[in-house]
Amino acid sequence: MANILIARNVTKTFGGLVAVNDFTLDVAENSISSVIGPNGAGKTTFFNCVTGFYKVDEGEILFGGGLIHNLRTDVVTRKGISRTYQNIRLFANMSAIENILVGQHPRLKTFWAAAVWKSKGFVEEEAAAVEEARRLLKFVGLQGLGDQLARNLPYGAQRRLEIARALASQPKLLLLDEPTAGMNPNETGEMTRFIQHLRDELGVTILLIEHDMRVVMGISEQVTVLDYGSKIAEGKPKQIQSNPRVIEAYLGRGAASGLKAVKAGKH
Amino acid sequence: MKTIQWRTTLRYGLLGGVAALYFSAIGMVELFAGRNLVGTTINMGHILLYGGVVAAGFLAARSEAHARLPQRLVIGLVAGLVAAVPTIALVLLDSVWDMEAIFVSMNNPLIRLLTLGRGLPGLGMFLAVCGALGLAGGGYNSMPGEHKAAGARALALVLIVAIFSDLVTQVMSNLFGRGSLSLFFAGKALKPAVAIVLFVLMGAVFYFRAVRKARTPLDPEKVKVDKRTRLQRQVVQFVVVGIILLVAPQVLGSFLSQVLFEVGRFVLLGLGLNIVVGYAGLLDLGYVAFFAVGAYTMGLLTTATGLNMGGGVMNFWLALPVAVLISVLFGILLGFPVLSLRGDYLAIVTLGFGEIVRILALSDWLKPIMGGAQGVLFIPTPHIFGVTFDTPQKMYYLVVLGALLAAFVSIRLRDSRLGRQWMAMREDEDVAEAMGINLVQTKLLAFAIGAGFSGLGGAIFAARLGNVFPHSFNLLISLNALSLIIVGGMGSIPGVIVGAVALVGLPELLREFQEYRLLIYGILLIVMMLNRPEGFLPAEVFKRELHAEEGELAGTGD
Numbered sequence: 172m173a174n175i176l177i178a179r180n181v182t183k184t185f186g187g188l189v190a191v192n193d194f195t196l197d198v199a200e201n202s203i204s205s206v207i208g209p210n211g212a213g214k215t216t217f218f219n220c221v222t223g224f225y226k227v228d229e230g231e232i233l234f235g236g237g238l239i240h241n242l243r244t245d246v247v248t249r250k251g252i253s254r255t256y257q258n259i260r261l262f263a264n265m266s267a268i269e270n271i272l273v274g275q276h277p278r279l280k281t282f283w284a285a286a287v288w289k290s291k292g293f294v295e296e297e298a299a300a301v302e303e304a305r306r307l308l309k310f311v312g313l314q315g316l317g318d319q320l321a322r323n324l325p326y327g328a329q330r331r332l333e334i335a336r337a338l339a340s341q342p343k344l345l346l347l348d349e350p351t352a353g354m355n356p357n358e359t360g361e362m363t364r365f366i367q368h369l370r371d372e373l374g375v376t377i378l379l380i381e382h383d384m385r386v387v388m389g390i391s392e393q394v395t396v397l398d399y400g401s402k403i404a405e406g407k408p409k410q411i412q413s414n415p416r417v418i419e420a421y422l423g424r425g426a427a428s429g430l431k432a433v434k435a436g437k438h
Numbered sequence: 439m440k441t442i443q444w445r446t447t448l449r450y451g452l453l454g455g456v457a458a459l460y461f462s463a464i465g466m467v468e469l470f471a472g473r474n475l476v477g478t479t480i481n482m483g484h485i486l487l488y489g490g491v492v493a494a495g496f497l498a499a500r501s502e503a504h505a506r507l508p509q510r511l512v513i514g515l516v517a518g519l520v521a522a523v524p525t526i527a528l529v530l531l532d533s534v535w536d537m538e539a540i541f542v543s544m545n546n547p548l549i550r551l552l553t554l555g556r557g558l559p560g561l562g563m564f565l566a567v568c569g570a571l572g573l574a575g576g577g578y579n580s581m582p583g584e585h586k587a588a589g590a591r592a593l594a595l596v597l598i599v600a601i602f603s604d605l606v607t608q609v610m611s612n613l614f615g616r617g618s619l620s621l622f623f624a625g626k627a628l629k630p631a632v633a634i635v636l637f638v639l640m641g642a643v644f645y646f647r648a649v650r651k652a653r654t655p656l657d658p659e660k661v662k663v664d665k666r667t668r669l670q671r672q673v674v675q676f677v678v679v680g681i682i683l684l685v686a687p688q689v690l691g692s693f694l695s696q697v698l699f700e701v702g703r704f705v706l707l708g709l710g711l712n713i714v715v716g717y718a719g720l721l722d723l724g725y726v727a728f729f730a731v732g733a734y735t736m737g738l739l740t741t742a743t744g745l746n747m748g749g750g751v752m753n754f755w756l757a758l759p760v761a762v763l764i765s766v767l768f769g770i771l772l773g774f775p776v777l778s779l780r781g782d783y784l785a786i787v788t789l790g791f792g793e794i795v796r797i798l799a800l801s802d803w804l805k806p807i808m809g810g811a812q813g814v815l816f817i818p819t820p821h822i823f824g825v826t827f828d829t830p831q832k833m834y835y836l837v838v839l840g841a842l843l844a845a846f847v848s849i850r851l852r853d854s855r856l857g858r859q860w861m862a863m864r865e866d867e868d869v870a871e872a873m874g875i876n877l878v879q880t881k882l883l884a885f886a887i888g889a890g891f892s893g894l895g896g897a898i899f900a901a902r903l904g905n906v907f908p909h910s911f912n913l914l915i916s917l918n919a920l921s922l923i924i925v926g927g928m929g930s931i932p933g934v935i936v937g938a939v940a941l942v943g944l945p946e947l948l949r950e951f952q953e954y955r956l957l958i959y960g961i962l963l964i965v966m967m968l969n970r971p972e973g974f975l976p977a978e979v980f981k982r983e984l985h986a987e988e989g990e991l992a993g994t995g996d
Contacts, residue, residue: 222872248874262865265858272855273862277874279855283883286854287847293854340874 175200175344175376176221180230181240183213183220183400190216192400193230198344198378198393203370205379205387207411208397209420214380215257217397218346222254223247235343249277253342255333257349257380263322267313267332270321271304274339304339311335311365327358334369344376345369351386359383363390384421388412396420442505447498447513451520451572454494459524461486462552465543466954471551473950474627475600481627482601483551491521491568495575510580511573518572522565525552529561584648592641599636600628602947605694612689683838687831695830697946699902702837703895704942707919708926708934709844710891715920716929716977717857718884719864721785723916724792727772728765728889730799730911732896735761737814737906738807754820758897765893766886773885777878780867792916799908813907820901833902840898844891845931851887852931860884861929918942921959925966927973936974 176198183191191213198204206214219225221232223244232240239247253274262270279300285293308317311331316324324332330350337345350366351359367390370377381387387394388408396404396411398420404411411417461467471483495514499505502513528544529552531537537544553560554567578586599606603626607619622632687695707729714722739757752760772791776784799808808814820827820836827833851857859880862870871877900906918941926937940962945955966973 224868224872244868244871245874245876248872254872256869260866260869262862262869264865265861269858269861273858273870273873273875276855276859281855283851283854283856286856287850289850297854336873 173200174198175235176378177233178217178221178230179233181217181220181227181232182229183216183225183227189400191220191227191397194397194400194402195230196395196402198376200376201370201374202392203366203377203379203390204393204395205381205391206395206397207381207384207387210382212382212397212420213400214382214397215348216400218254218348218380221247221346222252245277248340248342251341251343252346253337253340253344254346255330255337255348255350257352259326259329259333261321261329261333261336263320265321266318267308267321267324268301268304268317270332270336271307271339272300274336275300275303277340307335307339310338326353327362330354330362331365334365338369338373338375342375344378346378346380348380349382350379351381351383359386366390384412442502442509442513444516446501447517448520450494450498450501451517452524454490454492454517454521455524457490458487458521459528461490462525462528462548463541463543464954464957465548466957468543468545468548468551469951469953471547474625475597476628476633477624477630478627479630485597487525487552488568488571491518491571492575492578494518494521495572496579497575498572499576499579507577507580510576512576514576514579515569515573518575519565519569521572522568526561526565529553529558533558584645584652587648588641588645591644592637595640596628596633596637600633602944603628604947605690608691608694609689612691687834692830695834697943699830699834699837700946701938701943702834702841703899704919704922704938705841705935706837706844706895706898707892707915708922708938709841709848709931710888710895711919712888712923712929712931712934713848713851713860713891714884714888716923717852717860717864718881719860720881720884721781722788722885722888723785723913723920724772724788724790724795725888725892725919726911726913726915727792727795728768728892729896729899729915730795730908731768731889732761732765732893733900733906733910734799734808734814734896735764735893736897736900737817740901741814741817754818754901755822758894761897762890762893765896766890768893769886769889770882772889773882777881789913789916792911792913796908796911799911808908811908813905814900815905817900817904817906819904827901830902833898836901837895837898840894844894847887847891848931852929856880856883921963923973925962925973927976930973930975930977933973933975933977940974 174197176196178194178196181191181194181196182189194213194217196206196217206217208214216225220227220240221234223239223242223246227240230240231238234247234250234252237250239250239252242250262273265273279296281290281293281296305314305317308314311334313324313328313331313335316328321329321332334345334347334350347366351362354362363386366377366379369375379387379391388411391408394404394406394408394411395402396414396417398416403416403420404414406414458467467483467487469483470486471481473482475481475485494517498517499510499514502510505513528537529549532544532549552564554563556563578589581589603623607623607626610618610622622629628636686698690698707725710728711722711725714720714725736754736757739752739760740754751757772788776787779787798804799813800811802810804810825832827836859870859875862873862875863877863880867877870880899910903910922937922941923934924937925940926933926935941959945952945959951958
């Protein structure tokens with residue numbers, strides 16, 4: 172399977188701090204991949220590099236075969252990458268439907284001023300966009316909440332709405348930044364199933380960020396572990412789980428050696 | 439049973455009292471007292487002096503949620519008595535030392551007013567009046583909801599009629615002849631009997647309407663009107679509003695048409711600024727610049743001496759689109775440097791731009807073209823098809839047409855993709871960009887369209903005045919426009935109109951109190967921000983999910 176996203180030796184520094192260090196990542200098309208790591212490992216920084224919000228200092232990022240690391244954020248989005256945010260960033264004072272309509276922006280083509288005289292093309296496009304927004308709303312299970320202001324929605328609904336908004340541009344690659352942050356185990360399970368469903372139903376490639384290992388293990392086909400900006404492990408979830416460097420990164424050196432000792436004792 | 443929080447009562451009382459003291463000491467009470475509202479018994483000074491006292495009684499009684507009626511009455515009475523104390527202290531102090539040396543407004547007429555014309559013993563009466571008013575405030579608070587609402591509305595109505603009696607008398611004399619006035623008004627004041635009848639009548643109307651509304655249960659099936667009925671209602675509304683707009687200057691006469699023109703000018707400005715600030719969230723404090731550009735363009739192109747070309751280059755109708763176009767260009771020009779600025783920084787820089795444009799117009803450097811401090815003179819009045827727009831009444835139509843056009847374009851754009859781009863940018867610029875929105879284009883369009891409306895206003899303004907002076911374009915215009923959209927409701931088009939009427943129209947009607955205009959303005963803004971930060975008529979959330987089924991995809995549209 173072809174790789175839809177390729178990051179080669181990406182480095183991003185802020186002053187003296189190396190946030191992402193020589194990071195290389197391949198994301199296979201139509202896969203669910205994850206980037207995990209402790210807090211502050213540089214996961215979100217990497218996302219910001221992919222979406223063009225940060226300019227990378229070194230290395231390159233390819234999407235669908237073309238270089239994207241020098242492009243503006245809106246151009247990257249138009250190429251087919253869409254994202255959600257760790258701390259939900261909806262357009263709080265717009266209704267749910269309007270949020271999704273904004274998400275559809277890259278697909279709407281009529282001239283802006285045509286809205287003044289309501290040209291036939293504008294009216295048709297707008298009608299289709301609203302129809303599509305309602306369909307997406309239904310798809311993420313928020314039917315009936317479309318006219319609520321985004322800020323008035325419950326937390327879980329906001330998460331879903333953010334995904335719907337990201338899907339509205341019909342992306343080829345969907346970046347989800349800690350989609351289960353702040354959720355209880357029940358909701359987390361539901362969200363995990365939903366992400367799986369997304370990929371299966373829409374055929375969109377999904378790249379997840381998580382620091383909760385349990386979330387990604389179930390659904391990821393490929394897991395990459397970041398620590399202090401560097402990649403420390405990569406592979407199938409099973410391999411990652413037993414990787415001592417990963418355990419060390421998550422639990423600290425002492426815990427890792429302790430775990431080893433326990434394992435050794437068992438034998 | 440809970441004990442009464444006397445501290446709260448005391449606090450409200452003192453607040454009311456300090457308000458009364460303050461208005462007295464700065465001379466407002468005395469000035470306002472010159473204007474009778476009902477007969478010669480109630481004048482506007484009384485409203486200022488005792489308004490705080492009634493409010494103190496009302497608020498103090500309201501803060502005791504569990505108190506029974508007698509308790510509330512007592513609380514109101516105490517609050518009212520406390521509210522009298524600061525003013526009484528002031529008068530007593532004045533009787534010992536002559537306070538006029540410190541507070542120039544503490545003169546004999548004011549003292550007479552505060553002592554009810556009876557010398558120091560009158561203070562006792564003042565105390566009694568305050569106590570009674572506090573009691574009334576407390577008692578009013580204990581009334582059942584429908585009575586309370588009906589009473590407040592009827593009272594407000596009577597006061598509005600009395601305060602804006604100029605407007606009312608003008609309309610009445612134009613409609614029914616001068617003779618009808620003496621039936622209802624004595625000078626500018628309402629006759630007492632008329633006031634009472636009006637109060638009772640309107641109170642009854644409001645009361646029965648409220649009762650009837652409460653009785654008919656809200657049946658969603660019945661409330662839901664079908665599309666055709668709604669369309670019919672809209673048509674009727676349009677026709678009514680249209681007729682009112684059409685006949686207004688004829689009924690209101692020259693002076694009030696002039697006021698309406700001012701309101702219309704600020705509606706235009708407000709609509710433009712509403713796009714920049716209300717929709718796109720770009721805080722622009724130099725908005726007057728585009729107004730100036732529009733006005734100067736109109737002036738220079740049409741005046742006989744403009745551009746040193748000997749004779750007006752264009753007539754009004756040709757110059758109008760040119761003025762708008764040049765304002766749009768300036769909008770884009772001034773937009774470029776501030777593209778990457780946000781929030782406070784943007785505000786400061788645009789503030790500078792506004793001043794730069796004004797100072798350039800004043801400068802010696804551009805004097806040969808712009809005329810420096812003298813400005814541009816002899817701008818001809820527009821005329822078309824044999825009609826010359828030489829009176830305020832006629833210019834009014836021009837500005838109304840402009841405002842309608844701006845409102846129409848605003849509404850259409852708001853409900854389109856561009857409107858959503860603006861609002862998304864207002865909510866979160868970074869995320870908006872991540873949604874594929876080109877920020878540069880979106881921001882420039884906001885600046886350009888906003889500038890265009892402002893330029894249109896400026897051009898009409900120049901033609902109305904017949905001359906353009908740099909000092910007409912000071913910061914206050916920008917601030918006025920900004921305040922009116924804040925007071926009306928950010929991003930709300932009806933809000934702009936209400937804001938313009940409240941902040942531009944009403945002060946024009948109350949010219950006698952011009953001196954205190956900015957004070958009242960400031961108080962209004964603070965009260966608004968504290969109690970109703972979303973404005974008088976906040977922007978509505980558009981119902982798209984449910985209404986879409988009824989075939990109303992692009993909203994109310996026109």
